[in-house]
Amino acid sequence: MSSVAELLLATLEDLLEVDLKTFKWRLTQDVLEGFPHIPVSQLENADRLDITNTMVETYGPEGAVKISLEILRKMNQNQLSDRLKNQYNEGETTEAAVQDKLKSYLKKKYGCIYEGTSKEGDFIYLDQIYTELHVIEGAWGGVRDEHEVIHLESRTPATGETTIEANNIFKPRPDQKKPIRTGLTLGIAGVGKTVSVQKFIHDWAEGKENQDIDFIFPLPFCKINSNIGEKDCSLIELLHQFFTVMVPVKTLGEGSKVLFIFDGLDESRLPLNFNSKVLTDDTKPASLDQLITNLITGELLPSALIWITSRPAAANQIPRQHIHQWTEVQGFNDQQKEKYFTKKISDKNLASRIINHVKSSRSLHIMCHIPVFCWILATVLEKLFDEAGSGDLPKTLTETYLHFLIFQTDRMRAKGNSVGSDNIVLKLGELAFHQLEKGYLIFYEEDLTECGIGVRKASVYSGLCTEIFKVEGRTSQKTVFSFVHLSIQECLAAVYVFLTFINCNKNPLVQQNSSFLRKLRKHQPMMNLLKSAVDKALKSKNGHLDLFLRFLLGLSLESNQTLLQGLLTQTGSSSQTNEEIVEYIKMKIRKNPSPERCINLFHCLSELNDHSLVKEIQTYLSSGSLSAAKLSPALFSALVFVLLTSEEELDVFDLKKYFRSEEGLLRMLPVVKASRTALLNQCNLSKRCCKALGTALISSHLKELDLSGNDLQDLGVKLLSAGLQSPQCKLVTLKLSGCQVTEEGCAALASALRSNPSHLRELDLSYNDPGDSGVELLYAIREDPHCKLEKLNVDHGRRCRLKSGPQKYACDLTLDPNTAHRTLSLSEENRKVEWTWREQPCSDHPERFEDYEQVLCREGLTGCCYWEVELSGRACIAVTYIGISRRGKGPDSRLGANDKSWNLNSFYDSYSARHNYKRTDIPVPTSRSNRVGVYLDWPAGTLSFYSVSSDTLTHLHTFHSTFTEPVYPGFYVGGDTGTVTLCQVE
Numbered sequence: 001m002s003s004v005a006e007l008l009l010a011t012l013e014d015l016l017e018v019d020l021k022t023f024k025w026r027l028t029q030d031v032l033e034g035f036p037h038i039p040v041s042q043l044e045n046a047d048r049l050d051i052t053n054t055m056v057e058t059y060g061p062e063g064a065v066k067i068s069l070e071i072l073r074k075m076n077q078n079q080l081s082d083r084l085k086n087q088y089n090e091g092e093t094t095e096a097a098v099q100d101k102l103k104s105y106l107k108k109k110y111g112c113i114y115e116g117t118s119k120e121g122d123f124i125y126l127d128q129i130y131t132e133l134h135v136i137e138g139a140w141g142g143v144r145d146e147h148e149v150i151h152l153e154s155r156t157p158a159t160g161e162t163t164i165e166a167n168n169i170f171k172p173r174p175d176q177k178k179p180i181r182t183g184l185t186l187g188i189a190g191v192g193k194t195v196s197v198q199k200f201i202h203d204w205a206e207g208k209e210n211q212d213i214d215f216i217f218p219l220p221f222c223k224i225n226s227n228i229g230e231k232d233c234s235l236i237e238l239l240h241q242f243f244t245v246m247v248p249v250k251t252l253g254e255g256s257k258v259l260f261i262f263d264g265l266d267e268s269r270l271p272l273n274f275n276s277k278v279l280t281d282d283t284k285p286a287s288l289d290q291l292i293t294n295l296i297t298g299e300l301l302p303s304a305l306i307w308i309t310s311r312p313a314a315a316n317q318i319p320r321q322h323i324h325q326w327t328e329v330q331g332f333n334d335q336q337k338e339k340y341f342t343k344k345i346s347d348k349n350l351a352s353r354i355i356n357h358v359k360s361s362r363s364l365h366i367m368c369h370i371p372v373f374c375w376i377l378a379t380v381l382e383k384l385f386d387e388a389g390s391g392d393l394p395k396t397l398t399e400t401y402l403h404f405l406i407f408q409t410d411r412m413r414a415k416g417n418s419v420g421s422d423n424i425v426l427k428l429g430e431l432a433f434h435q436l437e438k439g440y441l442i443f444y445e446e447d448l449t450e451c452g453i454g455v456r457k458a459s460v461y462s463g464l465c466t467e468i469f470k471v472e473g474r475t476s477q478k479t480v481f482s483f484v485h486l487s488i489q490e491c492l493a494a495v496y497v498f499l500t501f502i503n504c505n506k507n508p509l510v511q512q513n514s515s516f517l518r519k520l521r522k523h524q525p526m527m528n529l530l531k532s533a534v535d536k537a538l539k540s541k542n543g544h545l546d547l548f549l550r551f552l553l554g555l556s557l558e559s560n561q562t563l564l565q566g567l568l569t570q571t572g573s574s575s576q577t578n579e580e581i582v583e584y585i586k587m588k589i590r591k592n593p594s595p596e597r598c599i600n601l602f603h604c605l606s607e608l609n610d611h612s613l614v615k616e617i618q619t620y621l622s623s624g625s626l627s628a629a630k631l632s633p634a635l636f637s638a639l640v641f642v643l644l645t646s647e648e649e650l651d652v653f654d655l656k657k658y659f660r661s662e663e664g665l666l667r668m669l670p671v672v673k674a675s676r677t678a679l680l681n682q683c684n685l686s687k688r689c690c691k692a693l694g695t696a697l698i699s700s701h702l703k704e705l706d707l708s709g710n711d712l713q714d715l716g717v718k719l720l721s722a723g724l725q726s727p728q729c730k731l732v733t734l735k736l737s738g739c740q741v742t743e744e745g746c747a748a749l750a751s752a753l754r755s756n757p758s759h760l761r762e763l764d765l766s767y768n769d770p771g772d773s774g775v776e777l778l779y780a781i782r783e784d785p786h787c788k789l790e791k792l793n794v795d796h797g798r799r800c801r802l803k804s805g806p807q808k809y810a811c812d813l814t815l816d817p818n819t820a821h822r823t824l825s826l827s828e829e830n831r832k833v834e835w836t837w838r839e840q841p842c843s844d845h846p847e848r849f850e851d852y853e854q855v856l857c858r859e860g861l862t863g864c865c866y867w868e869v870e871l872s873g874r875a876c877i878a879v880t881y882i883g884i885s886r887r888g889k890g891p892d893s894r895l896g897a898n899d900k901s902w903n904l905n906s907f908y909d910s911y912s913a914r915h916n917y918k919r920t921d922i923p924v925p926t927s928r929s930n931r932v933g934v935y936l937d938w939p940a941g942t943l944s945f946y947s948v949s950s951d952t953l954t955h956l957h958t959f960h961s962t963f964t965e966p967v968y969p970g971f972y973v974g975g976d977t978g979t980v981t982l983c984q985v986e
């Protein structure tokens with residue numbers, strides 16, 4: 001079947017030259033209402049093919065046919081006109097024709113973005129403003145399924161994640177084993193999910209991308225919500241309702257490749273019951289919920305592709321087994337932020353001033369990774385830079401949005417609309433709040449009227465609230481409204497709640513008190529309002545009040561209230577209220593709500609400028625409430641965002657206070673980069689993270705990096721050295737103690753220091769196995785006059801340092817005969833002690849244990865140390881401060897019975913641990929062995945005991961303490977058969 005263009009061309013070819021001239025002339029006139037004429041210049045030298053193309057481009061395929069028919073009618077070319085009409089009607093029902101029509105409909109619909117700012121009803125071409133976004137492919141967190149593991153493997157080691165272009169979401173990848181049917185894209189509010197979807201659709205409709213897909217059906221949740229409660233319909237009827245061009249299609253069947261896009265799951269009001277009745281026929285009526293869930297599960301149209309987007313808090317409405325691919329829109333990276341401002345602001349000079357301003361404020365710069373914030377900020381700064389002496393520029397989320405509201409109300413005022421007495425901000429706020437409470441983002445004329453807003457005036461508010469589309473529901477034709485962006489609705493709702501409370505002493509968040517009760521409780525404290533908002537937001541399942549809460553708390557700060565002057569009759573907060581609400585939020589965090597809710601509460605603390613925020617996050621994470629593996633990339637981004645925008649100094653970043661994992665480190669790299677000292681020691685890191693760390697060394701201000709106690713090996717050190725060798729790396733101290741480094745790693749470090757000799761002053765390579773040649777290489781570098789290296793530590797180098805786990809810290813111990821009780825006999829060069837019946841001939845020594853059968857080692861230990869002992873009979877293994885008493889039968893001189901010593905008691909087939917007389921019984925492991933390993937991490941304050949059998953360590957017990965002086969290993973060796981032997985660990 002011919003395309004529309006072919007039909008038109010065939011018609012024009014049948015016109016005589018003289019008739020063609022008339023046809024052309026008619027095209028330059030107003031032929032049909034609603035269709036523009038074509039300028040004469042465009043048709044001057046046009047041949048038949050040019051005319052065809054120009055008509056299709058100007059009017060679209062359908063319009064071009066309409067115009068042609070009209071002109072032919074006027075020219076009395078009835079035969080040609082009938083033929084075109086018949087052929088067109090025949091062809092209209094073919095799949096190609098329907099696809100053409102769908103494409104031209106979507107091209108028009110998705111080609112523009114509504115920004116409603118500078119001019120009324122301002123639509124901007126998508127291509128004019130669209131800036132590439134950072135989208136990653138990643139896991140959802142929690143238990144990983146087989147599919148996710150595949151993706152994890154494909155992650156680049158540099159960032160731990162794979163970047164993906166939105167247009168490629170459904171394109172097969174080289175490592176992919178199964179086709180991707182259902183994709184879920186997560187992202188925080190305003191990060192660009194809808195715009196990504198829009199770009200995907202537009203590029204398809206323009207014929208640029210994903211042309212293997214035959215039909216795309218965008219069904220945003222906010223739009224299909226309006227069908228809830230209507231009578232059952234089939235999937236095909238639903239499509240006919242939303243896409244009238246689909247009417248000729250009676251079923252989709254299996255023949256064509258179809259993509260359904262469900263944008264904004266967080267806006268869904270459907271119950272989404274995945275156990276609903278199975279539906280396999282697209283012509284069979286069912287409830288809306290059934291249609292959607294069966295599409296997602298693949299019961300209905302199994303070969304259709306499904307793309308869902310959601311804010312993270314609402315994503316768990318879909319069971320994970322139905323999702324084949326997770327992606328996350330992370331917003332703009334640093335270059336993309338600049339690109340956005342350059343594209344958005346036409347005045348290049350102003351754009352670069354704005355970019356410089358954004359770069360000068362850490363929190364603004366970080367927040368600009370969210371596109372909607374960039375847009376609001378660009379609008380606000382454009383205006384403020386324009387006004388001479390504009391005063392302080394906004395720095396926080398609430399401040400920026402309030403400036404935006406003020407800017408919009410000023411615009412309304414300028415148009416002669418009353419903003420004060422008739423208070424439009426309050427009216428719009430009321431509308432925003434009532435709709436948000438119900439979870440509605442789209443509303444009708446009657447909703448506006450209810451809040452005292454006349455529809456006629458709606459265009460006046462086009463910067464804030466806008467009419468967006470007309471056809472709605474299958475039974476009604478209604479005008480539908482929404483706010484320009486959901487975040488603006490959330491901000492206006494908060495302003496309304498706040499103003500109503502301050503000006504009228506009413507709390508819209510709780511059931512209305514009767515006016516009598518209200519009078520009785522005049523002047524309720526602000527704290528009541530804020531508490532009720534926190535409680536209500538925490539109760540929401542999909543987090544629909546999260547951003548609203550942040551705005552409301554932001555408004556409780558006096559500094560932000562000054563921006564609302566003119567709307568407020570008094571200010572409404574005191575520093576006491578702030579302290580109280582901060583404490584209330586912290587109490588809620590400790591009650592351990594879901595990670596999503598919790599991170600929003602951190603955001604709230606940040607909005608309240610709370611200075612203990614970082615500590616609060618550390619306490620929350622180190623309590624083990626949340627492991628790095630359970631936190632989704634989206635939540636990690638949110639956490640990093642909170643940390644980076646916090647008011648607190650991030651000078652020292654200690655990973656142990658958050659997580660001890662590689663996943664944790666890779667996700668928190670932006671925080672590492674923002675710090676001067678990064679303590680990453682003993683965090684279970686491997687060579688996998690070294691490439692990313694090497695890159696971070698070049699692009700950060702890090703001065704000290706401690707990676708001690710991680711099994712990085714030579715390969716890890718080489719990857720790290722790649723960053724170290726760059727002159728941009730300004731690292732002063734590098735600690736790689738106990739990292740399994742050999743001569744090869746030392747050579748890489750030496751070569752890096754030769755390339756970049758002027759910064760590093762301290763290098764700790766103790767507890768590795770550098771060998772003589774490795775040590776020589778590094779000493780030779782230190783002798784180089786250009787090299788600034790002052791402190792080089794290669795102590796305790798041994799082969800056993802290449803082991804993983806605590807055994808790498810093996811140390812040599814010897815018993816001190818001067819401390820041994822008289823019944824203890826030492827042998828094997830003071831490495832063995834046994835109990836004897838007969839007292840040993842020995843001198844009186846002040847350090848000798850007089851009353852308990854105990855002995856100490858000579859070595860006082862600090863740092864990380866590991867030793868093993870072979871026990872038989874009754875014996876205890878302990879560590880003690882040197883000051884333990886040596887006389888008397890009391891607890892002061894008994895190992896484990898006082899606050900100076902910690903011990904593990906081994907008594908035939910039982911174990912117990914004791915410190916300061918507190919006893920913990922320890923279950924005996926199934927593979928009981930007489931060998932016990934002891935690992936002391938003195939700086940971290942841990943002392944661990946293990947049962948050792950054929951090189952395998954089974955954990956018995958760990959003491960947690962704060963050691964304040966060196967500790968000495970010691971033993972109790974009891975009656976009859978007690979023996980302890982210090983073993984060689986290699």
Ligand SMILES: Nc1ncnc2c1ncn2[C@@H]1O[C@H](COP(=O)(O)OP(=O)(O)OP(=O)(O)O)[C@@H](O)[C@H]1O
Nearest residue numbers: 129130131189190191192193194195371372375486
């Ligand atoms: N890639 C982009 N290029 C330019 N501007 C963008 C881009 N992405 C988003 N924006 C701007 O940010 C605004 C918000 O983006 P969008 O609606 O896509 O966010 P969202 O993630 O869907 O948010 P929500 O979860 O709140 O619905 C857009 O209206 C647009 O002004």
